[in-house]
Amino acid sequence: MKLEELKLLTYDIRSDIVEMIGRAESGHPGSSLSMVELVTALFFEIMELRPDEPDWPERDRFVLSKGHGVPALYSVLARAGYFPLDKLRELRRLGSPLQGHPDYSRLPAVEASTGSLGQGLSISAGIALSACHLDKNFHSFCLLGDGELNEGQVWEAAAFAAHHKLSNLTAIVDYNKFQLDGPVDEIMQMEPMVDKWQAFGWEVQEVDGHDLEQVVEALHWTKDSDHLPRCLIAHTIKGKGVSFMENNNKFHGKAPDQQELADALAELRKARQEVAG
């Protein structure tokens, strides 16, 4: 897909996110909006996938370790053709496969059940390890929150992956500088971020997580490794794309009300039109 088309898609995905969460009257808009370019690049540019055959054994794998950002993933999956777009209306509804957090057993293409933060990178490392055993070439991607990096298990997985030279494993950090109760640097400082990953034996690149060109290029780089796992630190803005949600942690886990939803959709529509020209 051309970069301009990808860019336009990010506005549609952001609209899906606020609309789904607004309709469900619960969810995590800020956390979902910051990761849009990352999952867009992965699903439309980087990963080898067959949406009509979700369990294709050669497919690349994506684990959303920060499971509360799942509306962004659902939108991307729908737009990639895994299921019809109107299913997005079912977010968080009783009986829906679109659970409040990713549910491996209910929705094909969800590669792991997450929602208890800190567990995804271990699963992704296990997946990467399985490729070696099965003599397959697939790549394992994991998306983590910056607050999530507080969890010790993340660093256990990081040490394991480097020790076993899991070059088919990529960690992506959605570095939006906020966690639930406030800014990461006030609650549990994770700087120096790049040094930490490097010290654990990973190769690291930093990008602007909303610059699609940079993100795509850097993800190609992480996928190309032949000796070590690679980590992408994506500097992002929590709530990106909706001005009153940007860097406003009130929208970490609060749905927009009717007026806010209308305002958000109008803003995204206008921004999309400006890009579309």
Add this chain to the structure above:
Amino acid sequence: MKFEIGLATRDAYGEALRDLGDEYSDIVVLDGDLSQSTKTYMFAEKFPERFYNVGIQEANMVGLAAGLASSGLTPFVSSFACFLTNRAYDQMRVSVVYPRLNVKFVASHGGISGGEDGATQQSIEDLALMASLPEMVVCVPADEHATRALTPQLMEWESSCYLRTGRPRAPIVYQPGVDLKIGRAEVLREGTDLTIITCGLLVAEALEAAEALAAESFSVEVVDCHTMKPLDKKTILQSAQKTGAVVVAEEHQVWGGLGSAIALLLGENFPVPFKLIGIEDTYAESGTGEQLLDVYGLTSPYIAEAARGLLS
């Protein structure tokens, strides 16, 4: 039967903890990046120097509490019930309970009534896990008044305690200032045909079921067993001896919770016809709290139906 809807028990806990801070200067509060949800932020605002938001790291948080407790402070540790009891269970076991340290664990979002976030954020194993730790006190208050009554009493216990609070606003079943005692079950309604024993959010459901059954001329006793451990054996046995039939209802899976504890007590001492209403061998899902309580069979009609089964 209509109950006034009160505060969520987590809100009442936040207030009670804040007030307790005045009385006890040795209380230190730890939270794992959920202080807005567990309501420990109220304590944090008043006593910032005695509050630590440790970030998203439950295992480390419980270890820190062990260190604080071994030096004589009284840590109150909070997160969601699912994360605190599941992610830090071994730290509770080896760092806190085995050395007999005194840490107060207070976890919100107990049960499935947390709702839309789905199964990973709900907690249907916490009572089983906590009760399995030797000498651990395990409490589940029903409403805001019960929470206010029980919270200060945590300080009276020298062993570690677990108090489960809930996310949704809770129906009021007690009067303000009610005299509840940790370890003493409360007979809320007297009856002679059958006993319903329950805790937490389901106390109101049990009272409603009893009311419905009264209309069918059954006399049903309702016991709020807000302390699962130590279990008030005397009150429960007396009630079972009087009525000869027991239904237990709990917002927990059926393995290892309040119902299991009571079945053990009755089985050993005074077997009576018995039915346990809980979540069967499954996880729940996303939905509103009210929907889930209904779909997973925990509301008053299900409790009444179970009672009818034993009464007929």
